[in-house]
Amino acid sequence: MGFIKLVVFGFIGLTVIYWSIALFSRSVRKERLENAFDKDNPDGGAPGARDAFIAEGLKAYDSSIRPKLIGLVYVVPTVVVAAIAYTINTN
Amino acid sequence: MQRIKTILRVVVLSVLALYFHYILPQHDVVKITSTEIIRTDFSPFNRIFYAQADSGAAEQPTRDLRLINTQKQNTFLLGFVPRDSSRVMVYRNEDTGWIYPPYFKFDSADLQAEAANLARGDEWAVVTHYGWRIRWASIYPNAVAVRTISGPDVTIIPWFNIFFFIFLMAAILFVRAAWRQFRERSVDPLLDAAGEHIDEVQAGVAERKGRLSRWLGTWRAKK
Numbered sequence: 001m002g003f004i005k006l007v008v009f010g011f012i013g014l015t016v017i018y019w020s021i022a023l024f025s026r027s028v029r030k031e032r033l034e035n036a037f038d039k040d041n042p043d044g045g046a047p048g049a050r051d052a053f054i055a056e057g058l059k060a061y062d063s064s065i066r067p068k069l070i071g072l073v074y075v076v077p078t079v080v081v082a083a084i085a086y087t088i089n090t091n
Numbered sequence: 092m093q094r095i096k097t098i099l100r101v102v103v104l105s106v107l108a109l110y111f112h113y114i115l116p117q118h119d120v121v122k123i124t125s126t127e128i129i130r131t132d133f134s135p136f137n138r139i140f141y142a143q144a145d146s147g148a149a150e151q152p153t154r155d156l157r158l159i160n161t162q163k164q165n166t167f168l169l170g171f172v173p174r175d176s177s178r179v180m181v182y183r184n185e186d187t188g189w190i191y192p193p194y195f196k197f198d199s200a201d202l203q204a205e206a207a208n209l210a211r212g213d214e215w216a217v218v219t220h221y222g223w224r225i226r227w228a229s230i231y232p233n234a235v236a237v238r239t240i241s242g243p244d245v246t247i248i249p250w251f252n253i254f255f256f257i258f259l260m261a262a263i264l265f266v267r268a269a270w271r272q273f274r275e276r277s278v279d280p281l282l283d284a285a286g287e288h289i290d291e292v293q294a295g296v297a298e299r300k301g302r303l304s305r306w307l308g309t310w311r312a313k314k
Contacts, residue, residue, distance in 0.1 A: 002188045002190050005190060006189040006190060021265075024268070024269040024273075027273075027276050030276075031272075031276065081193070088196050088235060089197055091202070091236075
């Protein structure tokens with residue numbers, strides 16, 4: 001019973017953490033893209049060029065390995081729990 | 092105001108420090124003298140200082156409690172500075188189960204057997220435990236693991252606690268950074284937009300009022 005509780009609430013908690021990290025990481029990347037564009041085009045560039053540049057950059061980000069690494073949020077705690085349970089219960 | 096803030100901060104930090112002192116593992120150098128089992132009737136007050144029944148068993152209002160009696164080397168500063176004296180220390184030995192505190196300990200019977208084995212001889216051992224011994228409330232620290240050592244002068248490096256605090260710092264820094272990013276990117280633009288909207292409304296009201304008073308002015312007698 002306790003195990004089911006751990007799995008259910010652990011999954012909920014880790015999902016909250018996963019989404020906060022995912023949104024944070026994407027937001028940081030978007031800000032960096034905006035800053036990069038503004039630095040290269042101090043006059044504001046062609047109309048629509050800024051949005052296109054950012055959309056392009058975010059697309060590249062989405063297909064890079066970085067957002068996939070955030071999935072480790074689920075893996076690492078599971079491994080840590082298994083490791084603690086194993087070391088505590090062997091003698 | 093500043094003083095109240097400081098007091099609040101100190102209270103919160105002390106509660107956190109006490110909580111971590113209770114919950115994080117500590118290591119005692121001991122000689123195990125005996126093991127015993129007592130029947131325990133928990134009171135509502137000291138109930139939270141005990142774990143639940145063994146993880147495969149049902150919860151009852153009263154149950155047996157495994158205890159490990161030891162002679163413990165005294166220390167200063169949370170166990171970092173050893174002393175020459177010793178005193179008795181009694182540990183409880185309970186399963187922590189799957190939830191809380193997250194030690195995932197299910198082997199209290201095995202641990203009791205190990206302790207009983209050590210109690211036969213005169214060996215030194217390190218007991219890993221969490222919790223406090225509070226005599227007037229009949230509260231014991233919970234022994235989590237026992238290992239034998241060659242002598243009382245061992246250096247114990249609290250690896251788990253080191254990693255735990257590094258992780259805690261990283262988590263706090265992340266939450267701070269994420270919160271700032273959220274404020275900067277999501278909340279502030281909204282507030283700015285709302286502020287602008289309010290300004291527009293106020294300007295509109297002022298203009299209408301101006302128009303009204305100007306119109307009223309046309310009815311007033313010319314000076």
